[in-house]
Amino acid sequence: LHLEGPFISAEKKGAHPRQHLIDGFENGFADILQVYGTSLEHFAYITLAPELKNSKEVIGELVNRQIKVSLGHSAASLNIAEEAILAGASGITHLFNAMSPFHHRDPGLIGVLTSSKIAHLQPIHYGIIADGVHTCDSAICIAYRTNPRGMMLVTDAVPALGLGDGVHHLGDVTVDIRGHRAVLLGTDTLVGSVCSLDECVRYVMKVTECSKEQALECATLHPAEFLGITDRKGTLDFGRDADFVMLDEQLSVVANFIAGKNVFTNYAMSKRPV
Template sequence: MGVILIAEKLFDGERILADVAITIGDSGLISAVGGGVSSDAERLPGLLVPGFIDIQVNGGGGVLFNQEPSVNALQKISEAHSQFGTSAFLPTLITDSFPVMQQAADAVSGALSSGVPGVIGVHFEGPHLSEAKKGTHEGGFIRSLSHEELSLYAREDLGIRLVTLAPECVSVSDIRKLVSLGVHVCLGHSNASAEVVEAALDAGATGFTHLYNAMSPLHSREPGMVGTALIRDDAWCGLIADGHHVSTGAMALALKAKPRGKLLLVSDAMSLVGSDATSFPLFDRVVTREGDKLTSSTGELAGSHLDMIGAVKNIRDWCGVELPEALRMASLYPAQFLGLGAGVITEGARADMVLLGEDLQVNRTWSLGREIYRRN
């Protein structure tokens, strides 16, 4: 029959309901919502919501994926982010050498086959980026797309594959090739003109990595990547709602410009999330945390110290987004972008769920029906 839980309150992705039974099957999918329940079913006080899906996780729990591309590292990152409601994520490797990319791919494959909770694929953020908009990425590793990298991106044992690239650095034909291989292509770290961005979208790119950051800005006579991202209703945009990468005014503009469902909350989290450390090495630099801001020793922002429940709270508190919509931005919309059967608590969906208490405190997290975090 499966495991039956009774939610005091349930947000199914659309509505908030009271006293609802959820049955989780052996496959880790939800087999029923509602219906009769047995007296020994576990009751869940608080608000049960769909689990958060983070498409940009560089690290957590003291581990940076670039520095430790292993299955064990992914387990630590999963544990770190589960306490903040993340039930599914894409481990993200920023620009690095090809051998490190291979190690990261093998780690993701191993994590998927061994069932590391939450790992659903991989995000390669680079190395095919613009030197002018590299941000904290290591310039010495930025390079053109090669046959060996195409072969790596084609690996079907990697689950969901996402590649962030600068469209002025990768041809339209290669973007089409990536899409034909089943790769999700996002545009970012780019100084491209609007014309070049439009061509990449028409070739099959579907999203933008961390809207506003490390991309050609909107000008009166040239929309740039920022303007094109806001104009194109068919494109998804990731948003780092930490108050450092994007101002509240810029967030409000994006919320007005983009159709509902096309803005995704992302963490862009580095290794310090879920850790007490205040600094870490990044290539030949040191990244230091002051409050919740990460700054490289060369002066630029270096990822974030944001987690997904923090992003939900911020977009609600700073921009007036109603809680149900803020939750969708962290769950349903990333699921729709990736084509993942999650982001809702309905029959047939992944049993990825988060139990929230007072002030949106994360009390429990499930991934594919398996409890992966319980507070205290």
Template sequence: MKALDGHILTPRGFIRGRIGIDGRLLASVVGEPVAEVAVRDSSLPIVLPGFVDLHVHGGGGADVMDGDDAALKVAQVHVQHGTTTMLATTMTAPADDLRVAFAGVAAARVATSCEAAAAHIHGVHLEGPFIGAGKLGAQPDFTRPISLAEVKALHAVAPITLISVAPEAAAGGEDSSISALVQAGFRVQLGHSGASYEAAKAALDAGATGFTHLYNAMSGLHHRQPGMVGAALAHASHAEVIPDLLHVHPGAIRVALRSIAGLYCVTDSTAAAGMPDGEYRLGRQLVTRCMGGVRLADGTLAGSTLTMDDALCNLINALGLSLTEASLRTSTLAADYIGATQRGRLVAGAFADMVVFDRDLQLRDVIAEGLSVHGRD
């Protein structure tokens, strides 16, 4: 059995102790409690749960929509930055394009199950095509009404963990409503929508449970027209936010932190993540990486170049969160939201997914299901 010593973040707080690793799982987590303030003052490694990213389009020049081995390449890039569990995220696209992407994800899930240097692909985040044509963001205009039949057909190829929809995409038929998706067992988030506060609240009442990249590509908050953002802040139990400091102002993230207990961080990363400035693909769209972000030709933000190690540091350095809360928002809450109870926590019986930082929050190693991504003992 392998072991790792350091300051370890457990569900009850930091301990100074040892993790025992037996194969792919944690066999034991033991030690004495230690105050977080002492953790950054020590030369001991800081061991946190591996990151869980529920919104990943691409990385390393590869886009999930490319199919073939693209999803595997994306998982290999993001694990280098500490993401040990992810959802491969698709774009609004014609049905044939989605089938190609899903086939690639299915193959990648098989490959990552025996690939030490790749994040575990838990499933697919289907972002569209059931979104609002008036709030496309960087999505191409292949929107259509909700179709439970289409969702089930894709789910048979690769498991769908999360679906982003707009309330206005519900056509009202038996096969085309949010409640139909929920009753069929799918987890639904709201996004890419110009819906009113009332329509968003009705969608939550119909079984939607969260919001996709909060604030972005949705109707904003006005004191007489609260919009989608108002519904999220007033009623949501969960929402994702992109903490790259471009998509959302730190002050707006603080508002969401005070309002939404289950606010969790995502990268919404594109093929440009981990790559130099230049042109890349985002589904059928051509995007440009420049000035730290990714944009369409008209300047619209089009996903990000963010990785989860930088997300953690932004939460701490720009928002002032504690290391404990930053880890919660980049790992545990997302894992809990999708029911991945063996991920996002350092307890006996969980998968041995960890990130190892030094006192300056420089990433020193990533351990994915018990194996060092960087080949260390």
């Protein structure tokens, strides 16, 4: 599981309800256990804002417990971000979104991609929402050309994916969907995406002009490298989990397999059942 919140910046909360946020780790790592429970073995990584009080201590303890830390929903300066990376954080959550914009005197979290202070720790992995809404094409290209090995494609999709245009209720949040744009009803605040991962793969290949193989690695190998699970996931190799997707020449999904079992077939895309 990826835990995104509640230890994030109120200034960069995005669609997260303010009343659920926690503004710092007043009691250090004890606050993690208080919020998430004492059993953390099912958690792969946690997104937090590094400017929060005692965050470096918490990052170190999470990493000691084999839980990855990604920086996001943050107004942190580059210096604070670098300190968090040196403390053990190794990723950035949906780059460019819910963080301070790039500034030539202090590029914030975005500057981590080229920081000389942490160059020996490269590549820093970063998620990016390549849906044509969350991130400008030029920004996607800048990120990819700066650190291609670190790019991880994420959808940031909400449960309304596939429901079509209109107003939808997701828990206590009401979402208005128009095309690929999902916003909180009555606002311009993006609330995740309604774009599938294969669409993101095709989009990043189009805007960066990378190869099919490179685009697919952004959705498969790179996330597995970030999580440290390439012994099981991310490649088609002997001894790996037989979880894979079959695509046509246009990179549209034909079928999905989990543990070698066919769990989905898109008969509209295939000439015969798989």
